[in-house]
Amino acid sequence: MTSIQTIDDLDARQRLLVRIDVNAPVEDGVVQDDRRFARHAETIRELLDDDHAVALLAHQGRPGRDTFVSLEHHADILADHLDHEVDFVADTCGESALAAIDALEPGDVLLLENVRMCDGELPEEDPDAKAQTELVRTLAPTFDAYVDDAYSTAHRSHASIVGFPRVMDAYAGRVMVEEYTANTAIRERSFDGTVTLVLGGTKAEDAIPVIERVDDTVDRFCLGGIVGELFLRADGYDVGYDVEGTSLFDHQWDDHRQTIERVLEAYGDRLSLPTDLAYEDDGSRAETSVEGVTKEMSFLDVGSETAASYADLVSDSAAVFVKGALGVFEDERFADGTVTVLSAIADTDCFSVVGGGDTAHAIELYGLDEGDFSRVSVAGGAYVRALTGERLVGVEVLEREQ
Structure with missing residues (x-):
């Protein structure tokens, strides 16, 4: 039998290395979304209340991309959320970092x-190999525990994760525990009533495995977004392919048509497909x-x-899980599908988890209350x-x- 230690198991006044994820959209070097900061601030605040000394590890972007920037600005945002x-x-495991630690x-x-x-953080390798990287070998001896x-x-086999x-006492923080518990509920909990999964977004390769692998626990699927159009195409409708200016449909159809x-x-009798679609006509929704x-x-x-x-x-469901948006909700004209369904979930006394990509952002953007959902996940790949x-x-x- 296995178990996971949490921060409840920590002795007070330790020096902790804490891995957080404040990776965010960045434009001109400025962070555009601070939702992850707010979540991790709760864990950090709890650690400070127990007189721990905390050093944080995080990433931003990926080498070669515009979002691959320093975390200096992230420190200011996190300080605002912590009020601390x-x-x-500007160092991770060199002399300056060790002196600061x-x-x-x-x-x-x-x-x-x-x-x-840091060299060795990427690419993904076996945990034992990652334990031998300079990052781990240098930092691990300077801390009492890792959180x-x-x-x-959590789906990445990177050195900091x-x-x-592999080499020191390790614990799960509050975000880790709460997200994992909520996001695995679709497979691990029994619900007294219908379980509905709302699937949207832009990636068929994300949606298809979900349908096939939760068929024993989910009663019905509501499809939208590009995923919904691709399934409509398979059902014989003249939609789900690229028109001038788009490149989202045809390659996914070619790659995943048979599936x-x-x-x-x-699963046709359990799949609900769109019966109507919205488009832009002379600047307005049609x-x-x-x-x-x-x-x-x-x-x-x-x-x-x-x-x-x-x-x-969803109003007639005991549990609802959402992965991906039903439309381009960032444009208010095309938010109706996503917001209507999210509002119905919020008004329903059901177990509900919303996540996948930027879907959770719609809750904040359109003034819905996170407290009306069992969990609003800020995870993407790990959620899927x-x-x-x-x-x-x-x-x-x-x-x-x-």
């Missing part, structure tokens, strides 16, 4: 530089039935009839893997024999 000073050092006192918080700037609060990176638990058609045949339509423009949302139908389905029951290496390395 967060020191920053050595100077840590109980109640101090230090953010180390972007861990992906992983970065659930959204899987290396440290989509197989899933549609196997809608059309999928019956008899010929695709000549981009469809940007499910239509009002579909949104109302999906809202009725939890839904499908795939292994999360970042969780596995925290497990220990009882």
Whole structure:
């Protein structure tokens, strides 16, 4: 039997290395979304209350991309959420970092530089190999324990995620525990009533495995977004392909056509597909039935009839899980499908988890209350893997024999 130690198991006044995930959209070097900061601030605040000295490891972007920047600005944002000073050092495991770590006192918080700037953090390798990287070998001896609060990176076998638990005492933070518990509920909990999964977004390769792997626990699926259009195409409608200016449909259709058609045949009676779609017409929202339509423009949302139908389905559910948006909700004209369904979930007394990509952002953007959902997940890839029951290496390395 295995178990995971949490921060409840820590002795007070320790020097802790804490992995968080504050990776965020960045424009012109400025962070555009601070939701992850707010979540991790709760864990850090709790650690400070127990007089721990905290050094934080995090990443931003990936080498070669515009979002691959220093974490100096991140320290300021985190300090605002904590209402507590967060020191920053432009180094991760060199002399400057080690000096800053050595100077840590109980109640101090230090953010180390972007861990992906370190050789050995990437690529993904076996945890034992990652434990031998310079990052782990240098930092591990300077701390009493390691805390992983970065659930959204739990599917990555990177040094800062899987290396440290191999060589030192390791614990799960609050975000790690809460996200994992909520996101695995679709497979691990029994619900007294219908379980509905709302699937949208842009990636068929994410949606298809979810449908096939949770068929024994989910009663019905409501499809939208590009995923919904691709399934409509498989069902014989003249939608789900690229028009001028788009490149999202045809390559996914070519890659996944056989699987989509197989899933549609196997689960057709449990799949709810859009009956109408919305598009832009002279600057305004317009809608059309999928019956008899010929695709000549981009469809940007499910239509009002579909949104109302999906809202009725989730309102009659004991549990609802959401992965991906039903439309381009960032444009208010095409937010109706996503917001209508989210509002129905919020008004329903059901167990609910919303996540996948930027879907959770719609809750904040349109003034919904996170408290009306059982969990609003800020994880992407890890959320999808939890839904499908795939292994999360970042969780596995925290497990220990009882």
